[in-house]
Amino acid sequence: MSGLAPGYQQEPLPVVLVGAGNMGRNWIRTVGSSPDARVVGIVDLDLELAGRVAREEALDVVLGSSVSEVAARSGAVAVVNVTVPAAHRPVNEEALFTGLPVLCEKPIAPTLVDALQQAALAEVAGGLLMVSQSRRFFTELTRLRAVADRLGRVGAITTEFYKAPHFGGFRDRMEQPLLVDMAIHQFDMARYLLRADPVTVSCSSWNPAWSWYDGDASATATFAFDDGARYTFTGSWCAPGRETSWNGSWRVSAEHGTAVWDGDGAPEADGIDTLPDVPAGPEEIAGSLAEFVRCLRSGETPQSEIHRNIPSLAMVEAAVLSADTGERVDIPRLLEQRYAEAVRTERRTDVRERLEQWGSVAHVRGAEALR
Numbered sequence: 001m002s003g004l005a006p007g008y009q010q011e012p013l014p015v016v017l018v019g020a021g022n023m024g025r026n027w028i029r030t031v032g033s034s035p036d037a038r039v040v041g042i043v044d045l046d047l048e049l050a051g052r053v054a055r056e057e058a059l060d061v062v063l064g065s066s067v068s069e070v071a072a073r074s075g076a077v078a079v080v081n082v083t084v085p086a087a088h089r090p091v092n093e094e095a096l097f098t099g100l101p102v103l104c105e106k107p108i109a110p111t112l113v114d115a116l117q118q119a120a121l122a123e124v125a126g127g128l129l130m131v132s133q134s135r136r137f138f139t140e141l142t143r144l145r146a147v148a149d150r151l152g153r154v155g156a157i158t159t160e161f162y163k164a165p166h167f168g169g170f171r172d173r174m175e176q177p178l179l180v181d182m183a184i185h186q187f188d189m190a191r192y193l194l195r196a197d198p199v200t201v202s203c204s205s206w207n208p209a210w211s212w213y214d215g216d217a218s219a220t221a222t223f224a225f226d227d228g229a230r231y232t233f234t235g236s237w238c239a240p241g242r243e244t245s246w247n248g249s250w251r252v253s254a255e256h257g258t259a260v261w262d263g264d265g266a267p268e269a270d271g272i273d274t275l276p277d278v279p280a281g282p283e284e285i286a287g288s289l290a291e292f293v294r295c296l297r298s299g300e301t302p303q304s305e306i307h308r309n310i311p312s313l314a315m316v317e318a319a320v321l322s323a324d325t326g327e328r329v330d331i332p333r334l335l336e337q338r339y340a341e342a343v344r345t346e347r348r349t350d351v352r353e354r355l356e357q358w359g360s361v362a363h364v365r366g367a368e369a370l371r
Ligand SMILES: NC(=O)c1ccc[n+]([C@@H]2O[C@H](COP(=O)([O-])OP(=O)(O)OC[C@H]3O[C@@H](n4cnc5c(N)ncnc54)[C@H](O)[C@@H]3O)[C@@H](O)[C@H]2O)c1
Pocket: 018, 019, 020, 021, 022, 023, 024, 043, 044, 045, 046, 049, 082, 083, 084, 085, 087, 090, 091, 105, 106, 107, 132, 134, 181
């Protein structure tokens, strides 16, 4: 059951966009050029900003500061949440309990505890909560996975990520800008390639003397996965010269050969004669949007539905913990600890009871295993 009115099986979905900041503008343009959806309302705490963005993007839409109210006035049937991570839960909660499915920017929450509570909340509300983990949607990444599948068992995957952006704003003030704001993409891509679960991580982070960030702009993390493979991410956000792509530079070392990918073009591989064909689809956030709408229509579960996305956030939180303590972190154990904390601190009775019904965080891992 898709839960969508029959008219929306083909018609573009009317959506409310929440958060008219930098990324919100990208989303407005992406929705505008998509056959799948159209923006009918914009919500921001800063109403003046919402109005300015609507004017500048030439949109005649309903404006407001409450998602349920703007949805009711505009006839929206879904929500795209592009607010800052700390605001994701209140916006998602209001939308889901108004009966609106949500596509929410990454990271779904600032903490694993918050993410686990939102997974239970989505269950109680009975609606789809999908995370836009947009770097899964690259045709050449799909091809790299198809190559890796042909190369047999994977021993190791590495990503080098070296860039030197001057963002200004919140990233410059974060304690772990690279690990929290960026590396979640590569960690999630590694899960996508390996089709396995992360079990441990050892991570070191530091801030080069010339860094223009307050927090650690450089990090190296090595994860062990439950199929025996290792994944190593090493990178920096204050690394001028010979920069990698935004996807990073990848190597997959496997039983029957090796593949490399610069994150932009086609992968190259030893061990296979021809590169596999893969379907080309919309990329980045356009890919997220297409999957969200396709799954709403078909009733399928998206690959980054909140339960399935939680292990990627767990990789980030575990890497940060390892960097802080200097210890190797056991990820399933961390998830159990965070689950206990989620039960203890959830303020809504219905959501807390749902969390208790899970019995253990294996509930989430069960959903994730379906990926
Ligand atoms: N996928 C990517 O590659 C990518 C790139 C950049 C940003 N992002 C993500 O997009 C999100 C937004 O980032 P940004 O750079 O646009 O931030 P931003 O600060 O520029 O914009 C956020 C907007 O949300 C509004 N807002 C905050 N709380 C709100 C609430 N409760 N209700 C309504 N509006 C609220 C703010 O007023 C602001 O206008 C973050 O989660 C970020 O990690 C993803």
